[in-house]
Amino acid sequence: MSSSNAIGDSSVIQQRNLVEQVADYLTQSIISQKFAPGERLSEVQLARGLGVSRAPVREAARLLESRGLLVSQPRRGFFVRALDAAELNDIFDLRLCLERHAMARLVGDFDADKERSLRRQVEVMCEVAAGDSESRKIEEDLVFHRMVIAFAGNRRLLKAFDDITHELRLCIALIGKTHADPDSISTSHWLLLEALASGDPDRCREAIDYHIGVARDYVVQGIGECAT
Amino acid sequence: MSSSNAIGDSSVIQQRNLVEQVADYLTQSIISQKFAPGERLSEVQLARGLGVSRAPVREAARLLESRGLLVSQPRRGFFVRALDAAELNDIFDLRLCLERHAMARLVGDFDADKERSLRRQVEVMCEVAAGDSESRKIEEDLVFHRMVIAFAGNRRLLKAFDDITHELRLCIALIGKTHADPDSISTSHWLLLEALASGDPDRCREAIDYHIGVARDYVVQGIGECAT
DNA sequence: GTTCGACAAACTGTCGACAGTCGACAGGTG
DNA sequence: CACCTGTCGACTGTCGACAGTTTGTCGAAC
Structure with a gap:
């Protein structure tokens, strides 16, 4: 893995899980409307953009799904929750x-x-x-x-x-x-x-x-x- | 992966996710007290026993964690929820x-x-x-x-x-x-x-x-x- | 006998890779 | 022109592997 990623400052000692960091990043991106409601999120693109592998991205996405911020469709991936x-x-x-x-x-x-x-x-x-x-x-x-x-x-x-x-x-x-x-x-x-x-x-x-x-x-x- | 595993191998046309099958297996095992409350569950042992890799086991465990049937400790793994x-x-x-x-x-x-x-x-x-x-x-x-x-x-x-x-x-x-x-x-x-x-x-x-x-x-x- | 420390085994966190599947698109057919 | 079909690309589901950490054990020192 590269020494720096887009999640946060890697100069700070990263005690926390990658999963939590990715989850925070996703949460902030959703809250701040960086990701539009209903938008499809690609695991590979997210992983590439954050400089991590797909495993933590996937786990973080599941976490956000359980929190109601994402919804998943089998074989199709994750979508930003759209509320009516x-x-x-x-x-x-x-x-x-x-x-x-x-x-x-x-x-x-x-x-x-x-x-x-x-x-x-x-x-x-x-x-x-x-x-x-x-x-x-x-x-x-x-x-x-x-x-x-x-x-x-x-x-x-x-x-x-x-x-x-x-x-x-x-x-x-x-x-x-x-x-x-x-x-x-x-x-x-x-x-x-x-x-x-x-x-x-x-x-x-x-x-x-x-x-x-x-x-x-x-x-x-x-x-x-x-x-x- | 071998053609048969210990989960159920129901050769129905609809093949469900491994994650769901593992989750069902874990749920049943917990409910039926096959796993004692507070018991530590090893991802590798579960995966080996079920004939799958660790990835679906891990996801299923996270699912059960969100449902309150398992609790996780960082770097230590999953434990069966014990209720007082x-x-x-x-x-x-x-x-x-x-x-x-x-x-x-x-x-x-x-x-x-x-x-x-x-x-x-x-x-x-x-x-x-x-x-x-x-x-x-x-x-x-x-x-x-x-x-x-x-x-x-x-x-x-x-x-x-x-x-x-x-x-x-x-x-x-x-x-x-x-x-x-x-x-x-x-x-x-x-x-x-x-x-x-x-x-x-x-x-x-x-x-x-x-x-x-x-x-x-x-x-x-x-x-x-x-x-x- | 007890305590401390080093060593070994096992486990989790993370990674890269492969295969099956879904959706889009071009091309053929009515 | 509309509709079906075969192909292609991209993506998810799943796998095996490696590194760092935790845990348990065994022996030595007190």
């Missing part, structure tokens, strides 16, 4: 399902430590809402919701959320922008926090239903505009 | 989360066709409850719940359920037996069906909570007895 409005609705409905459950579990033993952590995260989100990149805002947003689910204490639930997280990044990236109003983001998350602090399950449910509903409507509308 | 009581609780809690959501969605547009299909499936379950194998009973049970979720109309939700289905098979197989009482199975599912037919969301939620709760308690208790 219906699938987007399904993803957000599943997200609502998971987050409702997490909120309900969490409100039972919500304590000061958890509240402080979440509060700090919202503050971070407020900071980055001003001038940082869109992807940074999205990441901090996802961190908040991931914290809520992690605090719920069900690791399998967290794994399910991580699974759809990749798809969420994809569809959010597809519409090219995050929430319209920077202020609405923080407000919306403060409401979630207050609902948790109130200890009222019904209020939690209302808050998360509203929160996810707004996000879903925004994304579905965005994808509708993107559609030719 | 806590993980089992998490899995059933996630299952409850998904099925609650599906029931809530389904009760909104429950019609005669869906009711008929589910009713027929419960009848099938009653038939096999008498003398068929344990695995058959489990499969028919899962078919019922999968139908409920499929009728809810969210394909992504169905995929999430299919994901934990593999883990459910594993943990049910671990305790070696299905529900204690054959009659209770049918009764319990009739209750779900009646709740859906009633059109009452609260009744649906009560029914599914009870149903999953019983199953979880049974399995958690079973795993507790199995634990050394």
Whole structure:
């Protein structure tokens, strides 16, 4: 193998697997629309371009397939996942399902430590809402919701959320922008926090239903505009 | 490669992927406890035993890893997933989360066709409850719940359920037996069906909570007895 | 008897290569 | 002109091999 490849700087000691590096490269390329939705990816071309053999490319592609970023057809290879409005609705409905459950579990033993952590995260989100990149805002947003689910204490639930997280990044990236109003983001998350602090399950449910509903409507509308 | 291998060599016209065949073999071996929980699986030994090369074995193992039947450690290989009581609780809690959501969605547009299909499936379950194998009973049970979720109309939700289905098979197989009482199975599912037919969301939620709760308690208790 | 280190075996990560298969395209036929 | 068919190129599925790492063992030192 050549001493340098297109994945990253080979001057840095590469402790990590080639598979992970290729997976990261593919993920970034898909998120950044370098690869168009529905586009066919050739294993040989990717391997040649990255300076690695087909084996790690293949494994990375399988990984992204399990994450829903690629789909494979037997004997035909991998294609970039193309999402339509219906699938987007399904993803957000599943997200609502998971987050409702997490909120309900969490409100039972919500304590000061958890509240402080979440509060700090919202503050971070407020900071980055001003001038940082869109992807940074999205990441901090996802961190908040991931914290809520992690605090719920069900690791399998967290794994399910991580699974759809990749798809969420994809569809959010597809519409090219995050929430319209920077202020609405923080407000919306403060409401979630207050609902948790109130200890009222019904209020939690209302808050998360509203929160996810707004996000879903925004994304579905965005994808509708993107559609030719 | 030799013309016959140890997988199954079904000379059907449709020749399936080696990967799928190896995956099926591994799945069966894990479910049937031919491979003990926590056991290390050697790629070379598996490949040699099955008469294939390491590539399809590796891909199949990655597939099972994504399904939660195997776990991998870098440079060390694959290990059969070992479930403890806590993980089992998490899995059933996630299952409850998904099925609650599906029931809530389904009760909104429950019609005669869906009711008929589910009713027929419960009848099938009653038939096999008498003398068929344990695995058959489990499969028919899962078919019922999968139908409920499929009728809810969210394909992504169905995929999430299919994901934990593999883990459910594993943990049910671990305790070696299905529900204690054959009659209770049918009764319990009739209750779900009646709740859906009633059109009452609260009744649906009560029914599914009870149903999953019983199953979880049974399995958690079973795993507790199995634990050394 | 215990602990440490070197050596050997086995295994994973990665690579290049071959064969079967799919899709495109040119050429022939109605 | 439309349709079928044979050929060609490209690609995936699969294989065997090599290198580096992990693991287990055996002997020596304390």
